[in-house]
Amino acid sequence: MDYIIEVRNKGEAHAGAKAPDDIAEICRRRGMKSFVIPPMPFDKNLFYRQFVLLIESIKVWIHIAKTVKNGDRVIWQHPAPGVRYANRFIPWIKKRKKVEFIALIHDLETLRDGIGQQRKSTAIIADLKLLPRFDYVISHNKFMSEYLHSIGISSEKIVNLEIFDYLYNEPVPEIIRNNGKKVIVAGNLTREKSGYVYKLKELNVDMCLYGVNYEGDIPDDIYKGAFSPDELIQHLEGNFGLVWDGTSVEKCTGNTGAYLKYNNPHKTSLYLAANLPVIIWSQAAMADFVKRNNIGIVIDDLHHLSESLKGVSEKNYQEMQQNVRMIGKKIRQGYYFNTALDALK
Structure with a gap:
């Protein structure tokens, strides 16, 4: 047993x-x-x-x-x-x-x-x-x-493990392209952990924020509120999910930023479960998984984000999304933890 x-x-x-x-x-x-x-x-x-x-x-x-x-x-x-x-x-x-x-x-x-x-x-x-x-x-x-x-x-x-699963039994909403490249940030929005979100005006990128502990004065059309993990997928509006931590837009900083070099952030699983390609820091441990499966963009500095998004053609995005759909289905069904357990038999 x-x-x-x-x-x-x-x-x-x-x-x-x-x-x-x-x-x-x-x-x-x-x-x-x-x-x-x-x-x-x-x-x-x-x-x-x-x-x-x-x-x-x-x-x-x-x-x-x-x-x-x-x-x-x-x-x-x-x-x-x-x-x-x-x-x-x-x-x-x-x-x-x-x-x-x-x-x-x-x-x-x-x-x-x-x-x-x-x-x-x-x-x-x-x-x-x-x-x-x-x-x-x-x-x-x-x-x-x-x-x-x-x-x-x-x-x-x-x-x-490779990546955490994110169980989800409801139909996943279709992503609206919105003529471009709206970027989602979901997670704990404290200034200590996610201080970079309060500098987003520097980036010239269409963004949406979701999460607890929001401390800023960004307009409501950007901050969308906090939802339980089981409800959040139904509320996401955008084309990419951003995996970033720390106070800087130039690189991931502080304890949370350094930790990205080792861990599998659960928000990565959220985005992929929602059929969203991801944008991730180039030095994050999960960057290897993103590149290997062609499911998003790897970036060194958020100042380059606008340029990187412009470089994603409609064909590129469709290829990413096709790959994301396959991995997202596995994540929603618990494939990765089941596979790890099966390897121990």
Whole structure:
């Protein structure tokens, strides 16, 4: 029997919960059973949160230890609440039963360097102590896999996901060409993470913004609001989706910009699931996937964006969109995570 350790999330208008929820749903479709970590009370004080985490983590891990049998596999979505308890219980269970533990990486806090909610000491335990305990690790891409190998995880234990799935069961709206090249930005629009969006007037590009934490005074015809991940595809208006992070339009900067060199941004999956070709920073890890599949534009500097868009002919765009439709269908159906799991049999 295969199991998934599922973290229950509260629905919000951002993609933070979409990826782990989709992984859990794909596992259910494969016939797996779930061990559930309930939502953490992040609105409470630190002492109360730690107490709840202690109680819930021990309950979940004791339940896992009692339930699993020889030959079973357990999938952990990394990082999840209670990494310190996972770090203690996993080796304890493995000593008693022949159970395989598989880690599916969502984020590596040691690479994100303080972007997430974890404390640095917890991040070190999560990435440097817990991850090597797994029998297999599903990494984002070859660049993240190289980092995992550098921290002591054998290459034989690592499988690359390539790109995150984005489950979607509704018909995908047809893209309106709009006589050109309207560019969509979707995601967390804080100035720290996406400060470049507040400099878009410099670019002379037709843009639409979607997401939480918008802090600017851009007119309503540009900022379209925030929607839940399951609703967002129906609201997108444009021809390309932009994958960029940081405060600069010249290159991706800061922790979030540097992290693009290793991770698979979930917004890439959103755009492709919506049948939108993407525009991505040339140094991003996902740039290789975009070029290899001819599903968008790779760019060094957003100052060159207008010129690059002018260089996309109608024939070029149709070729990109044809490729995007094939990959988008796979993403909407859970192809990439299923393929990674099948490689571990």
